[in-house]
Amino acid sequence: MLFFENMALRRGKKVLFEGANFIINPKDKVGVTGANGTGKSSLFALIRGELEEDSGNFSMAGNVTISSVRQETPAVETSALEYVIEGDVELVEIEAALATAEVEEDGNAIGKLHQQLDTIQGYAARARAGALMHGLGFTAEQEQLPVSSFSGGWRMRLNLAQALMCRSDLLLLDEPTNHLDFEAVVWLEKWLESYQGAVLLISHDRDFLDRVIDRVAHIEQQHIKLYSGNYSSFELQRAEQLAQQQANYERQQKEIAHMQSYITRFKAKASKAKQAQSRVKALERMEKISAAHVDSPFNFSFPELGHVPSPLLQLKEANAGYETDSGPVTILNKVGFTLLPNDRIGLLGKNGAGKSTLIKVLAGELAIQAGERVEAKHLNIGYFAQHQLEQLHPQMSPIQHLQREYPDATEQELRNFLGGFDFNGDKALEPVAPFSGGEKARLVLALLVYSKPNVLLLDEPTNHLDLEMRHAMNVALQGFEGAVVLVSHDKHMLRTVTDDLYLVANSGVKPFEGDLDDYAKWALEQSTMERRANREKADEAASDAQSEVSRKDISRKEQRRIDAEKRKAMQPLKNKLRKVEQEMEKVQKRKEELDELMADQSLYEEANKGKLAELSSEYGDVTQRLEALEEDWLMLNEELEGA
Numbered sequence: 001m002l003f004f005e006n007m008a009l010r011r012g013k014k015v016l017f018e019g020a021n022f023i024i025n026p027k028d029k030v031g032v033t034g035a036n037g038t039g040k041s042s043l044f045a046l047i048r049g050e051l052e053e054d055s056g057n058f059s060m061a062g063n064v065t066i067s068s069v070r071q072e073t074p075a076v077e078t079s080a081l082e083y084v085i086e087g088d089v090e091l092v093e094i095e096a097a098l099a100t101a102e103v104e105e106d107g108n109a110i111g112k113l114h115q116q117l118d119t120i121q122g123y124a125a126r127a128r129a130g131a132l133m134h135g136l137g138f139t140a141e142q143e144q145l146p147v148s149s150f151s152g153g154w155r156m157r158l159n160l161a162q163a164l165m166c167r168s169d170l171l172l173l174d175e176p177t178n179h180l181d182f183e184a185v186v187w188l189e190k191w192l193e194s195y196q197g198a199v200l201l202i203s204h205d206r207d208f209l210d211r212v213i214d215r216v217a218h219i220e221q222q223h224i225k226l227y228s229g230n231y232s233s234f235e236l237q238r239a240e241q242l243a244q245q246q247a248n249y250e251r252q253q254k255e256i257a258h259m260q261s262y263i264t265r266f267k268a269k270a271s272k273a274k275q276a277q278s279r280v281k282a283l284e285r286m287e288k289i290s291a292a293h294v295d296s297p298f299n300f301s302f303p304e305l306g307h308v309p310s311p312l313l314q315l316k317e318a319n320a321g322y323e324t325d326s327g328p329v330t331i332l333n334k335v336g337f338t339l340l341p342n343d344r345i346g347l348l349g350k351n352g353a354g355k356s357t358l359i360k361v362l363a364g365e366l367a368i369q370a371g372e373r374v375e376a377k378h379l380n381i382g383y384f385a386q387h388q389l390e391q392l393h394p395q396m397s398p399i400q401h402l403q404r405e406y407p408d409a410t411e412q413e414l415r416n417f418l419g420g421f422d423f424n425g426d427k428a429l430e431p432v433a434p435f436s437g438g439e440k441a442r443l444v445l446a447l448l449v450y451s452k453p454n455v456l457l458l459d460e461p462t463n464h465l466d467l468e469m470r471h472a473m474n475v476a477l478q479g480f481e482g483a484v485v486l487v488s489h490d491k492h493m494l495r496t497v498t499d500d501l502y503l504v505a506n507s508g509v510k511p512f513e514g515d516l517d518d519y520a521k522w523a524l525e526q527s528t529m530e531r532r533a534n535r536e537k538a539d540e541a542a543s544d545a546q547s548e549v550s551r552k553d554i555s556r557k558e559q560r561r562i563d564a565e566k567r568k569a570m571q572p573l574k575n576k577l578r579k580v581e582q583e584m585e586k587v588q589k590r591k592e593e594l595d596e597l598m599a600d601q602s603l604y605e606e607a608n609k610g611k612l613a614e615l616s617s618e619y620g621d622v623t624q625r626l627e628a629l630e631e632d633w634l635m636l637n638e639e640l641e642g643a
Contacts, residue, residue, distance in 0.1 A: 007056030034219030087165030318371035382453030
């Protein structure tokens with residue numbers, strides 16, 4: 001599909017990469033990784049035809065339809081649904097031609113155009129667009145709102161939906177999860193798994209990469225190297241290569257020794273904690289991949305705290321929300337919440353449920369409407385939220401930001417500290433105004449770490465951060481001795497940092513019994529039920545409207561045509577659902593057979609050790625496949641209801 005032959009690409013005098021020799025095949029799902037500035041976005045621009053190669057050759061198979069996410073959204077009055085539908089360019093062209101043919105009463109052209117609509121499943125386009133929007137977090141009511149009424153983050157979701165609407169052969173996605181919440185990320189993973197074209201994906205969300213891609217194109221030292229497997233596999237392959245480099249070996253060993261020491265202490269302290277084993281496994285896995293990050297420019301840790309008061313922070317019967325012209329609106333009602341030393345809590349819940357409201361109340365940035373907020377005598381909160389990036393002083397340098405807060409610290413001490421966040425040399429002395437979003441986020445995190453907090457409140461801390469910085473942050477958080485409350489759509493960070501999950505929903509906050517995979521299933525079921533309820537309301541409205549139309553004596557022939565179009569639109573989905581149900585039946589039957597086989601006690605004798613391992617492996621694969629099919633079944637039912 002895409003062919004790179006000894007190709008080089010430059011931006012100005014800078015060589016981004018050269019000697020590129022590889023092929024992207026149809027249905028390949030490739031993660032494009034590398035440090036900021038190595039040429040990931042320029043590679044996309046080359047593929048879109050916006051740049052030309054400087055030497056060598058880049059070519060593409062004929063008739064490849066490329067879809068990518070627009071970076072700007074015009075503030076148009078077009079409805080959100082129609083804006084998304086515009087992503088299907090062929091559909092828009094056919095509908096425009098059909099409108100012209102109907103005005104001209106050209107029966108022959110009308111017939112051909114209707115046939116073309118049927119071929120591309122154009123009659124189901126609005127249902128398909130609605131399903132995309134719902135998956136990305138839009139409500140049925142928002143479908144008809146003008147694009148201009150949405151904020152920047154929601155407009156980016158509309159751009160993503162528009163890109164997915166295009167019936168493409170190649171999908172280019174540059175940081176698609178940046179403006180999504182946890183539920184939308186889970187939905188997008190499922191959508192991309194079933195996408196039949198090729199995908200090139202730039203992302204700093206390692207869990208998302210792991211679930212979507214099957215190859216990695218890594219850019220470093222002005223070369224592109226392809227690896228087979230997902231991101232975790234790439235890390236281990238690259239770790240083996242880097243471990244052979246003597247210059248990095250000593251640093252790698254120090255990091256591993258540090259992490260192993262922490263694992264040992266953690267086992268000793270948390271042997272009775274219900275989350276101990278899963279947390280130790282996460283740390284041990286981080287040890288395995290540490291070598292893949294030995295050349296990272298980031299190296300920092302939280303200072304030792306000494307005595308940490310207990311409890312650190314409490315909410316008692318607290319109500320929280322915001323003020324409007326017509327009075328207070330309550331988002332959270334009668335919340336009880338206690339934060340103890342070593343608590344590591346991840347907050348789950350849909351956008352708007354109150355996660356950020358809870359964080360602001362805990363941080364003391366939002367006054368409660370009722371109840372009580374009690375903080376310890378020596379409480380020191382480190383609070384990170386995206387709005388703090390805008391509170392940096394544009395004309396001040398990183399070192400001046402620290403000197404303003406800590407005038408007694410020496411310049412060399414502050415320089416050494418900032419170096420761990422890759423603010424080295426002159427970079428530590430430059431004004432922050434032209435800094436990128438990632439650089440500003442790193443500076444805010446540096447200020448937070450230096451403040452020696454005993455409570456960390458982190459609201460989407462990984463936005464704008466690359467994979468290396470996220471890894472360094474994960475490692476640093478493992479050694480943090482205080483309490484952590486985390487809101488993040490980065491599932492890897494949630495898995496490795498948090499011990500307990502709390503669900504913010506229905507105006508309350510309560511522990512979530514289960515892990516992130518359980519939450520993903522729960523969220524999908526909730527989404528399905530919500531869409532079903534919305535569809536029932538829409539059906540009632542449609543029924544009322546149909547009654548009104550009937551009273552105006554619409555012809556039976558016209559009604560039959562409408563019904564036939566609906567049946568045609570739904571048939572492909574019904575076929576897919578039937579196939580999924582058939583496969584579920586087969587997989588379930590095999591699972592039952594394996595249950596019977598593994599119940600045989602003789603299987604556990606030494607002579608049958610090989611057979612047991614084989615059956616256990618198959619049982620794991622079958623169980624995983626059954627779970628995937630069940631999720632596909634739920635999503636197909638949701639799409640059918642939408643159609």
